[in-house]
Amino acid sequence: MCAVCHPGGGCAEFDRSGNRYDQFAADSKNGISPGGINSLDGDYFKAKWAESGVLEADCLICHLKDYNNEGRKQQIKALNFRRAATVGAGFGKVEGSVSKGEHPKLTYDASIFQEDGKVLLPVVKEVSNENCLFCHRETDWKKRGSSYSARTDVHIRAGLRCVDCHVTGRRAEDSRIAGREEHQIGKGDDPGTLVRDDLDNTMRRCEDCHSKGILNAPIIKHRGLPPVHLEKIACQTCHLPWRQVKAALVQDASVYNTSPRIAPPPKRIWSFYDPEMKPWNYYGDVLGYPEGLQPLFQFRPVLGWYKERLYPLNRVYTLWVGIRAEGQKGINYPHMKDIFTMWNRHLSDPDDVFPLLKQIKDDNLDGFLEINRTEEVTAILASVASMLTAKGASLEGKEVVFVDGDRYTADGTNWKSIAKKRYEYSPYGSVFKLSHDITPARNALGAKGCSDCHSLESEFFFRDIMVRPFDGQGKPVVQKSASFMGYSPTALSLMDFENKVLRRSVFWFIFAVFVLLLFHYVTFGPKRLVPQDSMAAQYRTGERIIHYLSLIVFAMLAATGLITYSALPLSSSTIGQLHTIHHYSGYLFIVSFLLIISVWSRDMAFGRLDWKWFKDLGGYFGYRDDLRLGRFNAGQKLLFWMLLVVFIMLAVTGLILIWAKGTNLRFIAHGTHSIAALLAIIFVMGHMYLGALANPGASRNIFEGRIGALREKDEPVRKARGPKH
Numbered sequence: 001m002c003a004v005c006h007p008g009g010g011c012a013e014f015d016r017s018g019n020r021y022d023q024f025a026a027d028s029k030n031g032i033s034p035g036g037i038n039s040l041d042g043d044y045f046k047a048k049w050a051e052s053g054v055l056e057a058d059c060l061i062c063h064l065k066d067y068n069n070e071g072r073k074q075q076i077k078a079l080n081f082r083r084a085a086t087v088g089a090g091f092g093k094v095e096g097s098v099s100k101g102e103h104p105k106l107t108y109d110a111s112i113f114q115e116d117g118k119v120l121l122p123v124v125k126e127v128s129n130e131n132c133l134f135c136h137r138e139t140d141w142k143k144r145g146s147s148y149s150a151r152t153d154v155h156i157r158a159g160l161r162c163v164d165c166h167v168t169g170r171r172a173e174d175s176r177i178a179g180r181e182e183h184q185i186g187k188g189d190d191p192g193t194l195v196r197d198d199l200d201n202t203m204r205r206c207e208d209c210h211s212k213g214i215l216n217a218p219i220i221k222h223r224g225l226p227p228v229h230l231e232k233i234a235c236q237t238c239h240l241p242w243r244q245v246k247a248a249l250v251q252d253a254s255v256y257n258t259s260p261r262i263a264p265p266p267k268r269i270w271s272f273y274d275p276e277m278k279p280w281n282y283y284g285d286v287l288g289y290p291e292g293l294q295p296l297f298q299f300r301p302v303l304g305w306y307k308e309r310l311y312p313l314n315r316v317y318t319l320w321v322g323i324r325a326e327g328q329k330g331i332n333y334p335h336m337k338d339i340f341t342m343w344n345r346h347l348s349d350p351d352d353v354f355p356l357l358k359q360i361k362d363d364n365l366d367g368f369l370e371i372n373r374t375e376e377v378t379a380i381l382a383s384v385a386s387m388l389t390a391k392g393a394s395l396e397g398k399e400v401v402f403v404d405g406d407r408y409t410a411d412g413t414n415w416k417s418i419a420k421k422r423y424e425y426s427p428y429g430s431v432f433k434l435s436h437d438i439t440p441a442r443n444a445l446g447a448k449g450c451s452d453c454h455s456l457e458s459e460f461f462f463r464d465i466m467v468r469p470f471d472g473q474g475k476p477v478v479q480k481s482a483s484f485m486g487y488s489p490t491a492l493s494l495m496d497f498e499n500k501v502l503r504r505s506v507f508w509f510i511f512a513v514f515v516l517l518l519f520h521y522v523t524f525g526p527k528r529l530v531p532q533d534s535m536a537a538q539y540r541t542g543e544r545i546i547h548y549l550s551l552i553v554f555a556m557l558a559a560t561g562l563i564t565y566s567a568l569p570l571s572s573s574t575i576g577q578l579h580t581i582h583h584y585s586g587y588l589f590i591v592s593f594l595l596i597i598s599v600w601s602r603d604m605a606f607g608r609l610d611w612k613w614f615k616d617l618g619g620y621f622g623y624r625d626d627l628r629l630g631r632f633n634a635g636q637k638l639l640f641w642m643l644l645v646v647f648i649m650l651a652v653t654g655l656i657l658i659w660a661k662g663t664n665l666r667f668i669a670h671g672t673h674s675i676a677a678l679l680a681i682i683f684v685m686g687h688m689y690l691g692a693l694a695n696p697g698a699s700r701n702i703f704e705g706r707i708g709a710l711r712e713k714d715e716p717v718r719k720a721r722g723p724k725h
Helices: 021-026 069-077 081-089 129-144 206-212 227-232 235-239 265-269 282-288 336-348 355-359 374-390 481-485 489-524 541-565 572-604 608-615 634-659 663-693 698-704
Strands: 092-095 105-108 250-252 271-273 302-306 309-315 317-325 398-404 407-409 415-417 431-433 464-468 477-480 535-537 626-628 706-708 717-719
Touching: 069 081, 081 092, 129 282, 206 235, 227 572, 235 309, 265 336, 302 481, 317 374, 336 355, 336 374, 355 374, 374 398, 464 481, 477 481, 489 541, 489 663, 541 572, 541 663, 572 634, 608 634, 634 663
Parallel strands: 250 317
Antiparallel strands: 092 105, 250 271, 302 309, 309 431, 317 398, 398 407, 407 415, 464 477, 535 706, 626 717
């Protein structure tokens, strides 16, 4: 029950008009009847506030060492609200129960009181983990698959306490909660809750400790990890690769759960399914296993986008029967006890009481009923409508609907969609971020390299996740994780090629080109230019400067690109600095290449002399006759146009990688950019070899802009000779 965890005060003490329940109920002029209908007032309907008392705010729940939470829990169940805090603090014992119509008797334990009648309590300022976990352990088992044990959590194993991260008061750094006697506890940001969203992310973050060394935490370098991963991917995504206990994937509130050990009985209206879509007797497990000893169950959490970062999530899929009112937003849920009563009566006499419910079968033979066929949907809708009508409820202007995740139907055939957020199954189903049970770095995703995620075999992208729990045969409908995250097959194929082929062999490709060029030099030797009596200018000073600038900037791009592309164990911050140099070098190169285009593009049109050059392969493979050339030979022209295409690819994909937010587009751009960069490096290596080593003396042209005197206007003649024998 809710009150077991909530520390009292608020709606456990005051009604919606601000009146204290017990005082208002005890005043005869207010006409409150203990346990009566009381005008169907939700604050007093069948309540016994005058006898039970209220739950006042109890500070000792958190701040008393060895607080007796179990004793308090039993008093709340007995409706002895007034005495719950007394028993919890250990001040005495209570006999009798308001829930049974008795008058509870309190007996104080005199041994704990001093002579002046006061008590000396072991009050602690910083709350112990056990006091926190009394409330959070059970609920977070179902919601998040959290274990909170030294076996599963590296932080608990290291001795950290809940309050080390969930700081408050003077220890807090966030101005929203910091300050003496400021009793707001630092919290995270859960997609599925709306409680104090104004205080989201006031707790300590992973980065606070692991970049500053707070609490002696190790400073993490993330060697080899590009910083974009830290921008786009939450720490928990890699450090929570597995959950160690179950979490609820599906909560079905439309059928009756016949599993054992479910108490109280109305909870049988809820059927839970585990992450493998197998029936889970959650309430039975809670009663059957001691707190903190949940059975081991490993599963990978779903990864989804929330506020532009990728987080591990537990999304709860819901199935239920609702009431939709014409002209009103949302879908209302009938009283749970009415649905329970309907099913309970039917099971006691299936043929005569709500007989249509007999049509609902266990199609997949997993032990739980499920509503997945049209006739089953119409059966539950007709039965609920009949039950509500028999109770005197008016359905005028309303319709009973079956809600299946993000859709609903009033007839089992025509479905309508319900608007939802990207990370939700439905706005009526909770979504929980996962932050506890952290795995150490050696077991995190990426510890074995990029292929932990970036491959077609990786479960990061390619494991099945549920879309809907039941098809027509009662089997789950699934999709790949990558599809839910928004990645296309093209992007993933490029990713796989880049990491399986390109990243592993890029340096081998470059080495192979070097070997081929060396083989050419040894086999054919350099071309020999025919000696000329005079030198003539070919390149103006401005052209040479542009050429130098392009070469230098390209060298910076190639160096920074290859370093960050390699497997060198550089820290993430160092990689980030190299990326910054790479980005600004890219801007410079775009400018320099635009200048090259403006200066030389008119000279790069192919002419009649170029076909002879192609036919004789430029004289680089032993041709001995004269080759007549224009200002640029055909090989230089071909290189210009190939580099133009490659550099456009590099510029476009580079700008996407710097500025684009869409992760799918970035994946495609990254793979294309890497392929284009390799081609550019190979082309430039060939250009440098042919322009410098294969043509001795041509290097003077680079620095002086002069070549041998022209034999004909605009047609210098170079004689290419093969190797000497």
